[in-house]
Amino acid sequence: MAQAKKAPAYNLKVVLQLTGIKPDTLRAWERRYGLPLPQRTPGGHRLYSQHDIEMIKWLMQRQDEGMRINRAIDLWRDIESGGIDPLDETNPIGSAEQSVDQPVISGTSLQEIRDSWVEACLTYDEAKAERILSQSFALYPVELVCVEVLQRGIVEIGERWYRGEVTVQQEHFASGLVLRRLEALIAASPVPTRSEKILVGCPAQEEHVMAALMTTLFLRRHGWDVIYLGANVPLVDLEKAISFTQVRLVVLIASQLHTAANLLEAAIALKAEGIHLAFAGSIFSRQVGLSKSIPGYYLGDRLDRVVQEVEVVLKFPGSSERIEAPNYGYLAAKNRIEERQSMIKAEIWDELRSKGIHEHSLQIANEALIKDILAALALNNLDSIKLEIEWVANILAHQNLSQHLLSDYLMVVANAINRHAGQEAKVVSDWLLAAASNLDRR
Numbered sequence: 001m002a003q004a005k006k007a008p009a010y011n012l013k014v015v016l017q018l019t020g021i022k023p024d025t026l027r028a029w030e031r032r033y034g035l036p037l038p039q040r041t042p043g044g045h046r047l048y049s050q051h052d053i054e055m056i057k058w059l060m061q062r063q064d065e066g067m068r069i070n071r072a073i074d075l076w077r078d079i080e081s082g083g084i085d086p087l088d089e090t091n092p093i094g095s096a097e098q099s100v101d102q103p104v105i106s107g108t109s110l111q112e113i114r115d116s117w118v119e120a121c122l123t124y125d126e127a128k129a130e131r132i133l134s135q136s137f138a139l140y141p142v143e144l145v146c147v148e149v150l151q152r153g154i155v156e157i158g159e160r161w162y163r164g165e166v167t168v169q170q171e172h173f174a175s176g177l178v179l180r181r182l183e184a185l186i187a188a189s190p191v192p193t194r195s196e197k198i199l200v201g202c203p204a205q206e207e208h209v210m211a212a213l214m215t216t217l218f219l220r221r222h223g224w225d226v227i228y229l230g231a232n233v234p235l236v237d238l239e240k241a242i243s244f245t246q247v248r249l250v251v252l253i254a255s256q257l258h259t260a261a262n263l264l265e266a267a268i269a270l271k272a273e274g275i276h277l278a279f280a281g282s283i284f285s286r287q288v289g290l291s292k293s294i295p296g297y298y299l300g301d302r303l304d305r306v307v308q309e310v311e312v313v314l315k316f317p318g319s320s321e322r323i324e325a326p327n328y329g330y331l332a333a334k335n336r337i338e339e340r341q342s343m344i345k346a347e348i349w350d351e352l353r354s355k356g357i358h359e360h361s362l363q364i365a366n367e368a369l370i371k372d373i374l375a376a377l378a379l380n381n382l383d384s385i386k387l388e389i390e391w392v393a394n395i396l397a398h399q400n401l402s403q404h405l406l407s408d409y410l411m412v413v414a415n416a417i418n419r420h421a422g423q424e425a426k427v428v429s430d431w432l433l434a435a436a437s438n439l440d441r442r
Contacts (some may be wrong), residue, residue, distance in 0.1 A: 002034050008039040008047035015048045019056045026056070033073045034190030035059075036289055045277065054087050071138065080138045081184030110148040112138065121174035122166065129177055142221065146214050150178050151395070154210065175210065182213040186220060186228065193223035196314060197247045197420045201229030201238070203266055206259035210406050211281060215251060235266050237293045242275055249313060255390055260290060261375035267296045276317045278310065293379045327380045329427060334377035336424040337417060341370055347416040352409065369413060373428055384430055389435060391423040410436035 016023060029035055036052040055076070062072035079086045113136045120129035136145045139304060153364045157174050160166040200216045209231045216228040227245055229238070233252075242250065250270060254260045270277050277296035284291045284298065291298040299309040337344065368388075376384045389406070414432035417425050 001439055006049045008049050010048045010050075010053065012046050012048070015053055017055070018053055019060065021056055021060060029059070029069065029073075031193065032190070035076065037191070043340075045318070051087070058086060067138075068395075071141065074142050075134075075138045075189035077185065078134055081181070081188050085327045093267070110136075110144070113139075113145075114153050114156075115245045118156055118174075119147055121157065121177065122170050124170075124173055126173075126177065129174075133181060143218055143304060146182070146217065150181070151210070151214065154178060166348070178210055179213065182210070182217060186213065187218050187289050189217060189220040189224075192220070192225035194225065196249070197225045197227060197245055198249045198251060198310070199227050199229060199238075199245065199247050200251045200253075201233040202231045203252050203254055203259050203262040205232055205236045205262055206254050206256065207231045208255040208282075210326055211255070211303065212251075212253045214303050215280070216408075218303070218307050219310060223411075224310075235269055238266060239269070239273075242270075247275070248317070249276050249278060249310070251278045251280075251310070253279065254283050256283055257287070257379075257384060258371035258375040260284070260287075260294075261378040264294055264379060271295050276313065278313045287381075290379065290381060293381060306429050321365055330377040330380060330382070331340060333421070333425040333428050334374055334422045337370070337374060337377075337428065340420040343420045344413075344416045345370065348412055351412045351416070371389065377428070382427065385431070386435065404439075407436040407439040408442065410439070 010018075011021065012026075015021075015026070026036075030037065036055050038046040038048045038052060041047055059069065059072050059076065063069060067075070070214055076086050113132060117129055117132045117136075120126075120132060126280065133145070133149070136149055140148075154171075154174060157166055157171050161168065161171050171334065198219060200212055200219070202212050212228070212230075216226050219226045227241070227247070229241060233241075238250070250266075252263050252266060254263045260281070263279055263281075267277050267279070277294075278299050279291075279296050280299040281299070282301075285301040297309075297313045299306055299313075372385050372388050376382045389410070410432045414429040414436065417432070418429040421428075
């Protein structure tokens, strides 16, 4: 079928006669899914194009093949997001039957689909990976595919990188495919049907956006007017966005310890302005109990529950927004280390460069550990550094490097902090020396 013309020309009565669809059904599709999206005359009457008519026929045909309307609309949008017209007869995935029957996935269970997709990503086969996703979206709801195939697939690839089985480039390739697909699905999501506006983004310095994109997609698909702010949103920019949009709720997602600390700063500022905050992210899954440090509503560690959790937040705002009393000893240590961190880093550099550690690796380690120390002090939870250190220790083990390298590094950092930050930061230097001692005893 050739590309249909999109000029509005037909009233509702003509459309009903040409398609056989019931008027209540067509209005329900427009209201719930935003498809089709007719134009209006000055008097408010709907006007449809030939393209709209063919779209309605296409969707009805998918229903005749046994597909539910929500899946049919998801398939339409998924095909469009790949830059293909679903009405084009040359389109190899122009129908549900063709899409599902292509010999790409060895099985149709979610695990089999995920395994096939991961394998395609690891072999850099972009076309195959995209076809697998198109098939999976035809078989299952969007939310289920996002969680069970995309999210869990990326987690699996990350774990294999952690074990030294996958390169950084393979992980980046897979992540790039996920981000492009999520952005396309968001662009194709229906028009809002709810009055509430929600801001979704990542706190300052947070660059991992997959969870934030999925949250945006799921909320939009359930009718909310969601404004996606993206990665690395400084507090001043967040406050400007709130001022412009007059939102009721802000959702921030963090995956690292230092960005969780930035999230805390944003949460305190938003609470002072009477703005409600909900938050989530993998750091709060790894660090059980860390969420209690944030004055806001923790959405939990399940993306498939985010819609229900947001419903609760909007019905009962402020129910979890308590602030813990600050630890003034930790705050003093944080301020002192921030003041002297350039000298601390310089000493660490001088001490370890002579031991043959790669300079680039040393620079990354310095930045990461100092950030984690400052974040742990801001979050009132010094032990939160422990899991981040253990993660590095396991990476060294998988790469057949001695864990003594890490314990030596922690001792050097402890001594540098003790020398330059003094008594005010002794709680940190003592903690690092104890952690180094524990590593040596393993």
